[in-house]
Amino acid sequence: MNTRSDRPRVGLFATCLVDLARPRVGFAALRLLEEAGCSVEVPLDQTCCGQPAFNSGATAHAADLARQLIGQFESFDYVVVPSGSCAAMIKVHYVEALAGEPKWLARAESLAAKTWELMSFLVDVRGYRPAGLALATTATYHDSCSGLRELGISKQPRELLAAVDGLELRPLVGNDVCCGFGGTFCVKYAAISNAIVGEKAAAVEGTGASLLLGGDLGCLMNTAGKLSRLGSKVRVMHAAEVIAGMGDGPGIGEEG
Amino acid sequence: MRVDVPPFKSRAKAALGDAVLKTAIDRTAGNAEKKRAIAVGDFPQFPAARVRGRQIKDHVVANLGHYLVEFEQNAIRSGAKVHWARTSEEASRIVIDICRAAGAKRVTRSKSMLGEEIGLPHALETAGIERVETDLAEHIVQLAGETPSHIVWPAMHKTREQVATLFNAKHAVRPDSDAIPDLVASARRDLRKKFLTADVGISGANFLIADTGAVCTVTNEGNAELTTTPPRVHIVTAGIEKLVPSVDHAFALLRLLVRSATGGDFTQYTTFHCGPKRPDDADGPEEFHIVLVDNGRTRMLGEGLAEMLRCIRCGACMNHCVVYRQIGGHAYGATYPGPMGSVLTPVIDGLAKSHDLPNACTLNGRCAEVCPVEIPLPTLLRGWRDKSWKEGLEPLTVRAGIGIWAYFACHPRLYRPATAISVRWMRLFSKGGRISWMPLAGGWTEYRDFPAPQRSTFISSYRAMRKGSQQ
Amino acid sequence: MMTAREQILQAVRDASRRQESAGDNVALEAGRLLEGIESCRPALPSVDVVGSFMARAAGPKVGASIDRIASLSLLPSAVGRYLAGRSKSAEIVLQPTAPLLGLDWSGAGVSRGENVDDGIAVGLARWGIAETGSVVFHSSRDTPILQAFLCALHIVAVPARGIVAHLDDYALAARYAGDPAPRNACLITGASGTTDIEGSLVKGAHGPRELHIIVVDNGIPS
Numbered sequence: 001m002n003t004r005s006d007r008p009r010v011g012l013f014a015t016c017l018v019d020l021a022r023p024r025v026g027f028a029a030l031r032l033l034e035e036a037g038c039s040v041e042v043p044l045d046q047t048c049c050g051q052p053a054f055n056s057g058a059t060a061h062a063a064d065l066a067r068q069l070i071g072q073f074e075s076f077d078y079v080v081v082p083s084g085s086c087a088a089m090i091k092v093h094y095v096e097a098l099a100g101e102p103k104w105l106a107r108a109e110s111l112a113a114k115t116w117e118l119m120s121f122l123v124d125v126r127g128y129r130p131a132g133l134a135l136a137t138t139a140t141y142h143d144s145c146s147g148l149r150e151l152g153i154s155k156q157p158r159e160l161l162a163a164v165d166g167l168e169l170r171p172l173v174g175n176d177v178c179c180g181f182g183g184t185f186c187v188k189y190a191a192i193s194n195a196i197v198g199e200k201a202a203a204v205e206g207t208g209a210s211l212l213l214g215g216d217l218g219c220l221m222n223t224a225g226k227l228s229r230l231g232s233k234v235r236v237m238h239a240a241e242v243i244a245g246m247g248d249g250p251g252i253g254e255e256g
Numbered sequence: 257m258r259v260d261v262p263p264f265k266s267r268a269k270a271a272l273g274d275a276v277l278k279t280a281i282d283r284t285a286g287n288a289e290k291k292r293a294i295a296v297g298d299f300p301q302f303p304a305a306r307v308r309g310r311q312i313k314d315h316v317v318a319n320l321g322h323y324l325v326e327f328e329q330n331a332i333r334s335g336a337k338v339h340w341a342r343t344s345e346e347a348s349r350i351v352i353d354i355c356r357a358a359g360a361k362r363v364t365r366s367k368s369m370l371g372e373e374i375g376l377p378h379a380l381e382t383a384g385i386e387r388v389e390t391d392l393a394e395h396i397v398q399l400a401g402e403t404p405s406h407i408v409w410p411a412m413h414k415t416r417e418q419v420a421t422l423f424n425a426k427h428a429v430r431p432d433s434d435a436i437p438d439l440v441a442s443a444r445r446d447l448r449k450k451f452l453t454a455d456v457g458i459s460g461a462n463f464l465i466a467d468t469g470a471v472c473t474v475t476n477e478g479n480a481e482l483t484t485t486p487p488r489v490h491i492v493t494a495g496i497e498k499l500v501p502s503v504d505h506a507f508a509l510l511r512l513l514v515r516s517a518t519g520g521d522f523t524q525y526t527t528f529h530c531g532p533k534r535p536d537d538a539d540g541p542e543e544f545h546i547v548l549v550d551n552g553r554t555r556m557l558g559e560g561l562a563e564m565l566r567c568i569r570c571g572a573c574m575n576h577c578v579v580y581r582q583i584g585g586h587a588y589g590a591t592y593p594g595p596m597g598s599v600l601t602p603v604i605d606g607l608a609k610s611h612d613l614p615n616a617c618t619l620n621g622r623c624a625e626v627c628p629v630e631i632p633l634p635t636l637l638r639g640w641r642d643k644s645w646k647e648g649l650e651p652l653t654v655r656a657g658i659g660i661w662a663y664f665a666c667h668p669r670l671y672r673p674a675t676a677i678s679v680r681w682m683r684l685f686s687k688g689g690r691i692s693w694m695p696l697a698g699g700w701t702e703y704r705d706f707p708a709p710q711r712s713t714f715i716s717s718y719r720a721m722r723k724g725s726q727q
Numbered sequence: 728m729m730t731a732r733e734q735i736l737q738a739v740r741d742a743s744r745r746q747e748s749a750g751d752n753v754a755l756e757a758g759r760l761l762e763g764i765e766s767c768r769p770a771l772p773s774v775d776v777v778g779s780f781m782a783r784a785a786g787p788k789v790g791a792s793i794d795r796i797a798s799l800s801l802l803p804s805a806v807g808r809y810l811a812g813r814s815k816s817a818e819i820v821l822q823p824t825a826p827l828l829g830l831d832w833s834g835a836g837v838s839r840g841e842n843v844d845d846g847i848a849v850g851l852a853r854w855g856i857a858e859t860g861s862v863v864f865h866s867s868r869d870t871p872i873l874q875a876f877l878c879a880l881h882i883v884a885v886p887a888r889g890i891v892a893h894l895d896d897y898a899l900a901a902r903y904a905g906d907p908a909p910r911n912a913c914l915i916t917g918a919s920g921t922t923d924i925e926g927s928l929v930k931g932a933h934g935p936r937e938l939h940i941i942v943v944d945n946g947i948p949s
Contacts, residue, residue: 284922
């Protein structure tokens, strides 16, 4: 396994949300990784990183899923994930989920070291910038909490989006404030989640931007769902779609 | 058929419907958030101070027995009486006994969350001793017959208009107007005589100084000194985790506490109380009692919650918590609200009664980011969820849901067809790409549209694409 | 049967056994945690400690008013000057300490009173702290603590020589002052205030509404 290779072997972990709700993000990630000079594989038996179980306190279930994912992905040079929270689950929390299993701990640490959220991988590891992209619209960016606080992702998406000709990125007031998704929180404590996402939707509308972007599908679906219920015209998509040149496609919740 | 709504959810829902509460929360916690940001921005050494603060607290917690004994010895040497309380009931009983022995009819109190924790207000009332809260916010809360809703601003749930109504009804002399300065002046007037005629003054402690046996209180109003100097007896109630090795260590933590709590650099009144009045002193209490309270703190030490004992009660976590900012403090139904309250309450009240608290959190981590002593709050909250799961406290629907999800996810050969079917099923409810209602998704669709999934999953599309390209 | 004290200490011992025991070097470790404290506290704006103190005390974060006189004998006229022009007749209550009592207050345009409640107190602080703009009182025979809290206006003289740079310097000075520990050591930083109602700041919550500090270069006995 040669991590200095000019053409590293990357395992793409699409995440269960992307798989289920918005495959476009997976294909965007695929395209971007290939353009960044990687040889990409998609293990076909991938399912879920275990975060919903882990955050619900079902640590044993989470450990089962962690062991499965480690087995599926540890042979790659890098594992890339188009989601800050799923990447953080692997990078930060697998060692917690497997705390009682010394043999698996070492493998989890090893995998953690080469697991990356997509946009930070493109910028920090591959030094990639998209070329020849144009999207004449106004957009704003929501920083998902896991990506921001656990992985330090903030500059990278903005650097990538800055390379898109004609895209005017407007600052979002409270860009680093939680949108109220929180995985199962949004259905278990739906009324509170609604109050939180209501403020997020208002902040998004307040920018006057036509497009809301972010790096985590959970947050984006939550906010898109609220904007839609409020009758907003703001479109929502994953930043990877724009950077992969798919920004003219349908937004989340639009026919497609 | 309506299922019984658990108390937390119904309290939260009531709070969410209270627009006046929301205004009050934004004016106080929202303000505190801004002020803290400015204070931290003005203090370039803050990150280093924070690391040092954490180290100091960890050192004390790791040597808690040593410091307890050292503090007790020095406090006794200074003329204080030291009492130990295992539980909240024992702590309250000790305080009442001291008051009774002193023949106390009137007691003044400066703000102490620990006092709330041990149920002291109720104990005093039951004992027929007049309790006078001297902290302005606690005075408001007392007049309203309520409990504190924030650990730094106990009356943050009250608007100016509500306070004006209260003071007009309850103060012996009505306020000159409803303007905030006149409300404060009215409280000053109403409480002045009571300060000077109290038999016993009860305070909390922000810090217990081990090498002198002194107790440190910090206030902006000056009510701690007015509470503890005139009466014949001064009683301190303090959690055992309040210990620090020396005044210097207290100063290091004070630099973090004040900026994190109110955005100031230092409180107006920082006082060290050491023993009772000396024979020649011009004023001061003749008796000085310190009640050291455990009430679950030693259990926290032994059960993986030692990091929570670092807490210096600044309130920054709740000011920055998206959940607290929507529901306020009372919805938590406990002495301590917000993130720190959600970690502490299961210790104090038991997990069965309070397991909603660690669950009603998005784990976004902002609380840990602003905690001046680096408490890993999301990790501790998740730890409670883990315990709650192991004790079977989560509802059957959740356990079944997660269990079924995990089973399928661990069996990819089943997962693939199951997800393919789900996707097709969900699309049945789609109108123009949106789902405004579907079975089992009530929690989501009550407030939001659910984006309809694409025609097939990523993996099946990818697989089809690969097959196609191979032909 | 174990007492509460024994039970609590035992519970602490039981819990700690699961963690690293700290050994006999607790005090050493505590001391080490104060090393390099300069990197964990704000720097003064300049090497002029008294100047830094005055700037901070008069600044918006403390909000006191500030004055400086060459010697203690000038205190009565400095106080008189500060109080001149007030509608209320200026009746002051002196802290019962010899340096203040021995001054000639007759020509200052003030009268001497006994009731400090909601009145004007003139006190003598032992230390000032530049880092925070605090003045420090230690309770004693000639320092009643209540005076500083019952008055509406507190005028505090502080010796320039007693102004130290940082909180830690005060801790050191207090430890080595040679006095036994006082009942109260009060660090006073500005006037009383509260933000308990809607986060809006109001002065004079219970303590004084106003704090006036007069730095005295000479004449205060140590």
